[in-house]
Amino acid sequence: MANHKSALKRARQDEVRRLRNKSIKTRVKNIIKDIRETANKNESKEVFLKSLDAAKSIIDKSAKKGVIHKRTAARKISRLSKLIPS
Known part of the structure; x- marks a missing residue:
């Protein structure tokens, strides 16, 4: 465990960020899992596109916050977009 005051603070901050x-x-x-289930259920295209837009928003926000890399976010969105029913 850290001994210095600054190191203790850093440890507290790291724990908050980790959570x-x-x-x-x-x-x-979870949103990716939901989209894949929606695609497998053969729901209507409109329902799928609506849920896909919500998923894109969540994934982009996580990349913006630095939780995932921006290219990882782009890859996830691309793979979900390929599931659009015809």
Whole structure:
């Protein structure tokens, strides 16, 4: 464990950030899972596109906050977009 005052503060900050990032990553994973389930259910195209827009927003926000890399976000969005039903 850290001994210096500044190191103790850094440890507290790291823990807060870790928990915040964890919740955001979980949210991204869950929205991706929901989109894939929607695609497998053969829902209407409008329903899928609406949920895809929400997923894009969540993924982009997580990249903007630095939780995931911007190229990782682009890759996830691209792979979800390929699932659009015909």
